[in-house]
Amino acid sequence: MTSGPADAGEAMGSAARAPTGGMPPSRDRGAPTEKGTATPPPGTGQAAVGAPVITDVAGLQTVIDTLAGQGYTVIGPTRRGSAIVLAEIGGTQDLPQGCGDSQDAGTYRVTDRRDEAFFGFAATPQSWKAFLFPSRELLWSGAAAPGRLTVTPDPAPGKPMAFLGVRSCDLHAIYIQDRVLLGRAYTDPRYAARRADAFIIAVGCSDPSSTCFCVSMGTGPAPSAGFDLSLTELLRDGRHRFVARAGSERGAAVLACLTAPTAGPDDLSAAQAVTDTAAAHMGRHLDTRGxxxxxxxxxxxxxxxxxxxxxxxxxxxxxxxxxxxxxxxxxxxxxxxxxxxxxxxxxxxxxxxxxxxxxxxxxxxxxxxxxxxxxxxxxxxxxxxxxxxxxxxxxxxxxxxxxxxxxxxxxxxxxxxxxxxxxxxxxx
Amino acid sequence: MRKLAVWKFASCDGCQLTLLNCEDDLLPLTDQVEIAYFPQATRAVAAGPYDLSLVDGSITTPADAERIRQVRAVSRRLVSIGACATAGGIQALRNFSDIGDFSSAVYARPEYIDTLATSTPVAAHVPVDFELNGCPIDKDQLLTVITAFLRDSKPDIPSHSVCVECKQRGTVCVMVADGIPCMGPVTHAGCGAICPSYGRGCYSCFGPQDTLNTRSLAGRFAFLGMPEPAVARTFRTFYAAAPPFATESSMHSGGGR
Structure with a gap:
């Protein structure tokens, strides 16, 4: 028998840890939006904590090293066979540099971008769901004796995870799963623990695929909130740089390790141009009216x-x-x-x-x-x-x-x- | 202690070997059941009736058609195991041709051959309590079936597609990412999606899943450039005579009747 998480019964508790840091999801059951479609932006209020800074590939490596030093398993995109997948990474050398993708209905191919971009591709085959809500999870094991069942709960997940390269659509998806798994009468304690620990580094989308339609759903392409750090990748004038902003105090603390200069107006307008270009290149449209x-x-x-x-x-x-x-x-x-x-x-x-x-x-x-x-x-x-x-x-x-x-x-x-x-x- | 019997009909015996391959689980199994009849493992035979009969192989001769009735008569529960016992096996390719042509082409004295025109599953002859798919069956699924039998409960053997197993183990779809024709979308789970994890399409060793759409998948095979006779052959392997696959293969040129 199958059930949604709310019915997942005995292993669920109601006193799960609330997510902290990256995304403080609104817990109220909001009324359906007027047209009943758009996802509200995750979190509320001012997303940025401190001014945006400009950094480079070495700075990105420092972010990864800092998080690893804090005990995080850093998970990000990496090339594996015929796809760019999400997996544990050790540094920028593991990122799918120069890889793009070509997607259409029923078709996916990795392409050669002929540039240095780390994040020049669209949605990966699997989302972050695979880490926050894994495909198979042991809830408890037990020993049965006549008339007696001794249950040993499986210990909650250990190492916290840092997600590098979360796109805006996937940030909204995490927010939606928060509502399902944390925002109702019964919460999933394992999801809650992983979610509370997760450090989220969002990346503004630069190259949507022909199957993307986040603009239709009001969920992208630029991350608006719900992250610890947000990066926009810039490849201009032969320089590989990132506009980085913090979305939480712990994100600001990581950025502080970079001693990076504040981003200038040119950098910010270049970052905005990345978003504008992406928004103008949605491959699909979904008419959400009514x-x-x-x-x-x-x-x-x-x-x-x-x-x-x-x-x-x-x-x-x-x-x-x-x-x-x-x-x-x-x-x-x-x-x-x-x-x-x-x-x-x-x-x-x-x-x-x-x-x-x-x-x-x-x-x-x-x-x-x-x-x-x-x-x-x-x-x-x-x-x-x-x-x-x-x-x-x-x-x-x-x-x-x-x-x-x-x-x-x-x-x-x-x-x-x-x-x-x-x-x-x-x-x- | 409950008595277990293992019977062989037309097959390669591989599914029986799966039981012997249980290795570390085999000794605990013998604590739970008496292996009363299993010629592949022992010459010792305990008299029936038997609480659980595992039947390997398809029915291909008049003698076997009679023998399976006797097996059923001495078995409290009967589980057919493997592609042969559940769908007729590879030898059911004969069902699409004339058995007389084969006999005269292969044997010097075809009149000595006493065989049926078709290879059919056990369930076509006697009532079956459960069918366990696979060519060969999966060891863990076999233990699940035996464990469920010991508790008189229904075995928890999912009947959904192999795609579920690919996604659960994180394998990227070979059909979408590599353009490799794959039978996974129409195939019963159970193997753990081994072939796609090695970059190959599924061969459907576990037969049809229970919500399948062979027409649509055959259309995608054609879209990926597979010639019509190859489409017929793809649906005509381990589970050639399983009705959904037999119907589909017969709709493609070279598919025969």
Whole structure:
């Protein structure tokens, strides 16, 4: 049986540590935004702590070294085989320098940028979810004797993690997972501990891919808040530099180790130009006007059958989505039955087991499963959590082996069905 | 102590070997069950009936069609293990051709060959309590099935796609990132997504997953440049006769009937 985290039962506590530092998420269940779509910016008020500074590659290495010296495992982008993935890094030499990417529906290729950029690519195959909400996690192990079960909780995760290169879309995704996993009656103590410890270094996006649409979702491309440090990479006049700003006191403390000069007006305008260029190069657009009501009114739209004819029900979209949080709980006994473990593993609304009840699966067809996913992501998520479930990162488009495009599917629902009086006329 | 029997039909015996390959778990297993009939492991035979029968292999001869009924009759629970027992195996390729043509091409005296026209799964002949997929089956999944049997509970064997396992282990999709045709999206999980982790497409050793769409995947194979006969062959390997794969392969040129 599968459940969302709120139902994840016995291992959850309500006294989890609140995230500190980087992102103080607003805990109130905000009312749905007017159009029911845009994600509110994480955090509130003034993001910057102190003036922006200008630094270089050696300065970035100092940041990494400083964090490692403080006990953080530093995780950032690195080239591995055919992709730029997120993994532990030791320094700037591990970053995918000169690598870009070319993404489209169902296609991803690493490209050669012919420059020195460390962060000249768009969304990585997997998001930071893989670290904050890992795919498989031991919750407890136990010993069973006749009439008695002794439970040993798995110790909370050890080393704190520092994330280098978090894009604005993914910052918003973390904020959304905070709402799901921390902002409700029951919190996930392991997520809370990792989240509280995580040091976030955001990077302003310079090269969105053809599957990006963060501008449509109001989630990027420039990080606005919710980070400890934020970098904008500048490659001008043969100089490789970064405009860096602190978003928290601990971020300011790390920046202070650099003794970097305050960024000048030219640097700041160059950084702004990076953001402006990125915003102007969104590969996709999602029309969010009235989208919540559109989805609700489209339950019987024939487009679902069309989507189902292409959908593989393979789960890839949900597992690469940085906000999807569904998990299943497994109890695994050994042969003797004397020892057992309880584990949480990623699950997906595209499996038949996800909605399995005594009479079978509630979502027994791919049409039903795809409709459930898109309707939750773009509509009922708003009612449930106060934000859209989509941040426009485009991963579900790129990593769909069948090249299904969420922006196209949503747009198709606006086209009235034959014999249908209005777009999404009568709710089913 | 409950009695375990292991039966062999038309197969390579690899799935039986999976049980012997349990190594460190094999001795604890013998504390829990009596291995009462397992010719691959021991000549000692304890009389039935048996509490749990593991059946390896497909039904390919009239004699086996009769023998599987006897196995069922002496078994409280019957679990078919492996691609042969659950779908007919590679030898079910005969189902797409004329067995008489094969016999006369291969044997000097084909009249000595007493075989059925098709290779069929155990479930086509007798009721089966659980089917464990794989070519070969996975050792840990086999232990999960036996453990569940010992507790009279349902084995927790996910029937979703191999893609779930790739994502859980952090493997980047070979179809999207490398353009390699991969059967993972239509294939039952269980192997731990081994092949994609080595940069190869999935060969579907574990057969169809339970929410699959072979039409769409075949279309993507064509988009990636796979010729039609190759599409047919890709769906016609370990689980050739599994109905969703048999239907798909027959829709491509060179796929035969």
């Amino acid at each position: 989208i919540r009501d559109l989805l609700y009114a489209s339950a019987d739209h024939p487009r679902w059958d069309d989507a189902a004819s292409r959908c593989l029900s393979c789960t890839n979209c949900t597992l690469v989505c940085p906000t999807c949080f569904c998990a299943s709980l497994e109890t695994v006994p050994d042969l003797t039955g004397e020892h057992l473990t309880r584990q949480r593993v990623w699950d997906s609304c595209f499996t038949s087991g996800h909605s399995h009840l005594s009479a079978g699966s509630v979502h027994g067809t791919t049409r039903s499963r795809y409709r459930q996913w898109l309707t939750h992501k773009l509509a009922s998520w708003v009612d449930q959590f106060g934000t859209s479930g989509c941040v426009g990162c485009g991963r579900c488009i790129t990593w769909c082996p069948a090249a299904i495009d969420i922006t196209q599917e949503a747009a198709a629902l606006r086209v009235p069905a034959p014999h249908d009086p209005a777009p999404g006329g009568e709710p089913a």
